[in-house]
Amino acid sequence: MMPVERTSTSIVFIEDDEKLARLTARYLESHNVRVTLATDPREGIAAVLREHPDVVLLDLMLPEIDGFEVCQRLRARVHTPIIMVTARGEEADRVMGLEGGADDYLPKPFSARELLARIRAHARRARGLAGPPAERQIVAGSLTIDPCARRAIFGGMELALTTYEFDLLHALAERAGRVLTREQLVDLVRGSADEAFDRSIDVHVSHLRKKLGDDPKNPRIIKTVRGIGYVFAIDRM
Incomplete structure (x- = not known):
């Protein structure tokens, strides 16, 4: 139903x-x-x-x-x-x-x-109605995320993000330092009921890296864990 x-x-x-x-x-x-x-x-x-x-x-x-x-x-x-x-x-x-x-x-x-x-x-x-909004802001290095206002500030500048990019960045930053598989990210961002494929996450991570000024060949913020997924590495920010 x-x-x-x-x-x-x-x-x-x-x-x-x-x-x-x-x-x-x-x-x-x-x-x-x-x-x-x-x-x-x-x-x-x-x-x-x-x-x-x-x-x-x-x-x-x-x-x-x-x-x-x-x-x-x-x-x-x-x-x-x-x-x-x-x-x-x-x-x-x-x-x-x-x-x-x-x-x-x-x-x-x-x-x-x-x-x-x-x-x-x-x-x-x-x-901003996907679920109960988190009241606290998320601070991860130079990144601040306000889930209620759906704003992301990096290095003092507000990031222009699509809804998907915001939710993906939120999921990564909220679990900074923790490796997340592509499947976990799909569930966190879109819900497991939606059809998804591994490359979709890779494409959106690539967009986020560009907007964060992260080097795609040697990323220091959203790092690739080969064969597993991604980690938001605040220790390198």
């Missing part, structure tokens, strides 16, 4: 398959999700910037501008969670989508119930 979502969620769905878009929108709207449809990628970008939705649902195969480029353009302007949906479900495509700034990836044909669950999960995280 799907949990009841009392707070209305809004999405912009950028999809050129009008039949699929209408059917999906009808299902989502019956579950308290307000949907704005855009079949043209430029119209979709404008809708996101205009309406500030909770989540963007983005098809990969779009006319003129593909979903990868749309994702990159949006990510340069907003931090709204982006879920890519596409018939191209190979790992290389999923990795490319994540590297382009997507938060999640759902291959077609997808379950409408799973899509709804993912939209709700990303919307809750973006609002």
Whole structure:
């Protein structure tokens, strides 16, 4: 049984398959999700910037501008969670989508119930409602995380993080000095019910390293433990 979502969620769905878009929108709207449809990628970008939705649902195969480029353009302007949906479900495509700034990836044909669950999960995280908020700030070396305000300050500067990146950094910093496997990070950040794959964590860690100014070849903050996972190494900060 799907949990009841009392707070209305809004999405912009950028999809050129009008039949699929209408059917999906009808299902989502019956579950308290307000949907704005855009079949043209430029119209979709404008809708996101205009309406500030909770989540963007983005098809990969779009006319003129593909979903990868749309994702990159949006990510340069907003931090709204982006879920890519596409018939191209190979790992290389999923990795490319994540590297382009997507938060999640759902291959077609997808379950409408799973899509709804993912939209709700990303919307809750973006609002800081994924679970009981921790009242205390987390301080790990030069990094300070405020879970309630969902802000991360590093070296006196606020980091511009996506919802997924914030949750991943929070999970690592809260357990600083402890090695976490990729599977543990997936469970901590996304919940074990979501489909995930090892490379997705690697891509997001790579994004975090860039934003922290960490050397990807010799990282000193988020260190790779070969064959196991990652550790937030405050002793090197």
